[in-house]
Amino acid sequence: MKRRTFLKGSLGAALALSSPLLSGCRKATSDGRIHVTYWEKWGGNEAPAMRAVVDQFNASQDRITVDFLSVSQIDRKVTIAIAGGDPPDIAGLWSYNLAALADMDAILPLGEFMAAEGVSREEWLQRYTSGLTPLFRYHGEVFGLPSTPFASALHWNKTMFRQAGLDPEWPPGTVEELDEMARQLTRKDPHTGQLSQLGFLPSEPGYWTWAFGPWFGAPLFNAAGAVNLAHAPGQLAAMRWVRQYTEEFGLDATRRFTSGFSGASTQQSPFLTGKIAMMFQGPWINRSIRLYAPGLDYGVSPWPHVPGTNPAPFVTVDSDAVAICRGSRHPEAAWEFIKFLSSSNPAAETESDLRGMETVCFLQEKPSPLRVWSPYFTNHHPNPYVGKFREFMASPNATTTPVVGIWQEYARELEHATNDVRLLKATPEEALNYAQQRVQRSWVRHQKSMERQAGAAAKV
Amino acid sequence: MLPVYAALIAGAVLFSFPLLWLVLTALKPIEQTMVFPPQFVPKAYYAEVEGRKVEVVLGPKVEEPSSWGEVIAGPQAGSRVLVSPDAKADPNFRWIKDVPAGWRVVTERGEKLSAPGSGAADVVPPEAIESRVKLRWGNFPTALAMMGGRSLEELEGTAPSVNSGEDARAGFPLFLANTVIVCVLGVLGAVFANAIIAYGFARLRWPGRDALFAVTIATMMIPAAVLMVPLYGVFKSLGWIGTLLPLWAPAWFGSAFNIFLLRQFFRTLPEDISEAARIDGCSEWRIFWNIILPLSTPALAVVALFHFLFAWNDFMGPLMYLTNKRSFTLALALQEYQSQHTGVQWQYLMAASAVTILPIIVLFFFAQKTFIRGIATTGGKG
Amino acid sequence: MKPRSLQQAFTGFGFIGLWIIGLGVFTVYPVLASLYYSFCDYSILQKPVWIGWENYHNLVRDDLFWKSLWNTLFFAAFSVPLGLVVSLALALLLNCEVRGRAIFRTLFFLPSIVPIVASSMLWLWIFNGEHGILNYALTPVFQLWGGMPPAWLGDPAWAKPALILMSLWGVGNSMIIYLAGLQGVPKELYESATIDGAGAWSRFWNITLPMISPVIYFNLVMGIIGALQVFTQAFIMAGGPAGNPSRSTLFYSLYLFSTAFYDLRMGYASAMAWILFLIIALLTWLATRAAGRNIHYSN
Structure with missing residues (x-):
């Protein structure tokens, strides 16, 4: 490009003397190994689990060293770094970031790397549990691979069930039962009217508000590929269900009750402190329970059945993902690590035998995304319900986030709508109409933009 | 001129207090940042625990004389609790000792009253607690190290470093x-x-x-x-x-x-x-x-x-x-x-x-x- | 051209050369490119595709655009006038013959040079709903009406007022400018007015205000330009560009920044930037027009 050459010429020359000194340019590595930068979103107690895999990989060969860095707000930082041409080689993201980044042409398709291994994309994906694979297929290509997966399940506190006179081994089987049990498990101070204990609250922990509509039988995109919010009976039913909780327990009372809650996996999580008896949660909560509420007697089950929907057990399946950034200096070395991460030692009999995927999943107390589990992983997993999560991930009614480039925007609008309904700021109809209009407009714009970019690329 | 001075002093207090509060907070231990009503001056508390005068952290206040013991059955088994003296008769409870009304204290070793096996089951009457102004300058090196991406556990030596490489x-x-x-x-x-x-x-x-x-x-x-x-x-x-x-x-x-x-x-x-x-x-x-x-x-x-x-x-x-x-x-x-x-x-x-x-x-x-x-x-x- | 003037031109351009490069590379080219991108679908990773007025057309139908504009104008409408009044009041107090003036001036001025990142952290702590010192101080006040102080940054209705309050802490800069203006008012004017029997209020209204009107105008324009571009404190205190809670602190610059650098919709963001440019130009023009009739230039 002419403009760029001009800029490079004039400014580059002016700063030729100072720039190598002060630009913080990459030094050649002294150990003779290829250094691959890996940014991972996890901090706290989850990061060391992945660091353990990185250490395994670095020790497993002598050509490549992965440098691990825990980075907050990673999706934004990765985007801006890729846009600026100074990205890490590998990014540890959420699976829902993949389509958006792929649409921006910001991450590398992995099909070619797989082909070089002599494996087709579909063959590669066959290694993973069925519920998970839809998250990684996009326009016939694969843009990232799972790191740790999780299913959401209803967690219930058996002690609180006993205290309320409920059978601790019988979680709610249907939504009606959930609502009824929530009522029975709720305690109010008779004098002040303040809540001291709640049976269930749709907004806690609030990670899966997007799944309420699909749970009530309305997929987020309809058969014609259009946004399916405003005119879908299932969406409306889900919103009414959310609203019903506020109406029943009181807006101010629930607000005051929840104001002291903090992150779902911290010490103050209402499930850990016995303030809420039933909650949708993921497998990681087991670790927090062991650390902060040892002895908490709980069980896990699929989401209660909504009459008139698919009878198979409903759960959501999500995954963390690793991808190779466009602009990576060593994409092939990055792929070596991803390949290592995607592997395991199927014969592992002790904890130190665990490799790759099973190491990180074991340490984070999550199920492995791989179809094949080693004996040690299966039998000594710290999460007593890991087998159930494995079943959930294979459920024919396992729901995932739709793989579209505007998902984050969609989720944002849906969350906004759900909050408005929950806080009685809008009726379910109003909130859904508004979200429908915004998301659909954005969806149309995005598709148009994709076509245009493809058209422009075809011309060149 | 009096109103002018009054206004100036009021303004000066309002404008300088935030920075003062920043410095005071920076010099406190964590539990003193979160007490209500707020504690303005960073302090250290001393009490006699097991016959030695040591620096302690004030836990929650115990309003009445109580009993300290261990739960021996049920899902809470093994945990130590503070209960009213009548609970001594409960078969699920193993009495350890009686404690007066006062502050539950935790020693610097971080032994918490509720931790199983902890000997620090100490409730000290308010009048037996001494306090002195103490500025935690040590917060600064810790904060700067954490700014560099190190975790508190890493600094305490209880966990290895998570990040590797040049960054x-x-x-x-x-x-x-x-x-x-x-x-x-x-x-x-x-x-x-x-x-x-x-x-x-x-x-x-x-x-x-x-x-x-x-x-x-x-x-x-x-x-x-x-x-x-x-x-x-x-x-x-x-x-x-x-x-x-x-x-x-x-x-x-x-x-x-x-x-x-x-x-x-x-x-x-x-x-x-x-x-x-x-x-x-x-x-x-x-x-x-x-x-x-x-x-x-x-x-x-x-x-x-x-x-x-x-x-x-x-x-x-x-x-x-x-x-x-x-x-x-x-x-x-x-x-x-x-x-x-x-x-x-x-x-x-x-x-x-x-x-x-x-x-x-x-x-x-x-x-x-x-x-x-x-x-x-x-x-x-x- | 005569040799002498040719030489003058050479010398002149020799001195100005850096600026010509700087102006071209860091201002003129970006301005033109930005205008061009605002008519394009552009993600920086791919080539810009010309789409005519589509970005502007989409903007006017984008609720978040209007919401962010409203949030920004709300912020400006309170923080600018309040800032003008508070800084002028402080300057008037300091302009009295008081002891310890230098100390007071320092105390009022210092907050305005505190790095905005650090002051955001500080106010995050002060506004903290549970342990914040502000709510401790305000609890008795609110209890008079039987209420509780708000959660400030956690409450959509109070997040903007919180940021406005915080902005008043940084008025030291304009206070100094007022102070310089006040010290330029000739003492004789006050003396003769006092002789004529004018009270303090009348002296302020008839002498001080007209005499410092150019300074007020300057602070007003600077205040408007600054407030319309409010970014850092909202970015930090709301924990990112979403404008939490409930988009109540989604300011224009925040929406623009996240559109450009997190969604990589650079064309759309450029269109937003140009609209901001027009709004700033319009408001400055209005302020200038309003001032034109009222400004008193001595000299």
Whole structure:
């Protein structure tokens, strides 16, 4: 490009003397190994689990060293770094970031790397549990691979069930039962009217508000590929269900009750402190329970059945993902690590035998995304319900986030709508109409933009 | 005059309290940041535990004399609890000892009353607790290490480091060095480039000068947002993203505001001195360098100071351009630290903030006059 | 051209050369490119595709655009006038013959040079709903009406007022400018007015205000330009560009920044930038027009 050459010429020359000194340019590595930068979103107690895999990989060969860095707000930082041409080689993201980044042409398709291994994309994906694979297929290509997966399940506190006179081994089987049990498990101070204990609250922990509509039988995109919010009976039913909780327990009372809650996996999580008896949660909560509420007697089950929907057990399946950034200096070395991460030692009999995927999943107390589990992983997993999560991930009614480039925007609008309904700021109809209009407009714009970019690329 | 003093003192209290609160918080242990009502002065508490006088942390208050013991059945089995004395009869409870009303205390070893096996089942009556003012200066090194990406567990030696590679070694000293580089190179550029350019506008006559000056002034109107996207592209094509260059190099090409400021000053210097030098055969450069510049130190100091302040405080620039941790400035590192530890360790966050503020305050006390004069001129002549 | 003027031109351009490069690369080219991108679908990773007025057309139908504009104008409408009043009041107090003036001036001025990142952290702590010192101080006040102090940054209705309150802490800069203006008012004017029997209020209204009107105008324009570009404190205190809670602190610059650098919709963001440019130009023009009738230039 002419403009760029001009800029490079004039400014580059002016700063030729100072720039190598002060630009913080990459030094050649002294150990003779290829250094691959890996940014991972996890901090706290989850990061060391992945660091353990990185250490395994670095020790497993002598050509490549992965440098691990825990980075907050990673999706934004990765985007801006890729846009600026100074990205890490590998990014540890959420699976829902993949389509958006792929649409921006910001991450590398992995099909070619797989082909070089002599494996087709579909063959590669066959290694993973069925519920998970839809998250990684996009326009016939694969843009990232799972790191740790999780299913959401209803967690219930058996002690609180006993205290309320409920059978601790019988979680709610249907939504009606959930609502009824929530009522029975709720305690109010008779004098002040303040809540001291709640049976269930749709907004806690609030990670899966997007799944309420699909749970009530309305997929987020309809058969014609259009946004399916405003005119879908299932969406409306889900919103009414959310609203019903506020109406029943009181807006101010629930607000005051929840104001002291903090992150779902911290010490103050209402499930850990016995303030809420039933909650949708993921497998990681087991670790927090062991650390902060040892002895908490709980069980896990699929989401209660909504009459008139698919009878198979409903759960959501999500995954963390690793991808190779466009602009990576060593994409092939990055792929070596991803390949290592995607592997395991199927014969592992002790904890130190665990490799790759099973190491990180074991340490984070999550199920492995791989179809094949080693004996040690299966039998000594710290999460007593890991087998159930494995079943959930294979459920024919396992729901995932739709793989579209505007998902984050969609989720944002849906969350906004759900909050408005929950806080009685809008009726379910109003909130859904508004979200429908915004998301659909954005969806149309995005598709148009994709076509245009493809058209422009075809011309060149 | 009394109302004036009253208003001044009230204002002074309101304006200085936040900074005072920042420093006080930075010097407290965590539990003293979160008590209600707030504790203003950082303190240490001492009590006699197991016959020794030790420093303790005050836990919750026990209002009535109670019994301390262990739960031996049910899901809570093994945990130690404080119950009313009547519960001694409960078969699920193994009594250990009676305790008076007072403060539950935790010793520095961190043994908590509820931890199984902990011997620190101590409730101390309020009158037996001594308190003394104690400033936790140790919060500062901890905060700075955490700013570099180290976890508290890592610093305590209970967990290994999570990050590896070059970026893992980037810590406070590097962030400080980066900030100083951006400030110093930026200041040098701003002073010299703007002086040279302003001299061209103020004291030389050439075709198109006034038109170009008008354009220069007009560019001050353009909001940064308009330039943001294409500038990112410019820096990208130069390969500068992820380096400090975008933050200081542009200063070497002048800025409209500083050109304006210095031009105004240069025009106040009498023309005769230049004429005399020209007759002596001095080149324009010599006149500029040997005569005009030395006379202009007050104005140059204002430019230097303003640029330093701007560069030290800049956040949006680093947020856009500094994509890797090795290049972080203090402002960005502070924000990164805060976003990684969204939560409760306010004493460390305040300590880290205090460290980024301190150099600016020191600078202010050394250059107070220049500051005040500089601001007054820019406003008055605007 | 005569040799002498040719030489003058050479010398002139020699001195100005850096600026010509700087102006071209860091201002003129970006301005033109930005204008061009605002008519393009552009993600920086791919080539810009010309789409005519579509970005502008989409903008006016984008609720978040209007919401962010409203939030920004709300912020400006309170922080600018309040800032003017508070800084003028402080300057008037300091302009009295008081002891310890330098100390007071320092105390009022210092907060304005505190790095905005650090002051955001500090105010995050002060505004903290549970342990914040502000709510401790305000609890008795609110209890008079039987209420509780708000959660400030956690409450959509109070997040903007919180940021406005915080902005008043940084008025030291304009206070110094007022102070310089006040000190430029000739003492004789006050003396003769006092002789004529004018009270303090009348002296302020008839002498002080007209005499410092150019300074007020300057602070007003600077205040407007600054407030319309509010970014850092909202970015930090709301924990990112979403404008939490409930988009109540989604300011224009925040929306623009996240559109450009997180969604990589650089064309759309450029269109937003140009609209901001027009709004700033319009408001400045209005302020200038309003001032034109009322400004008193001595000299």
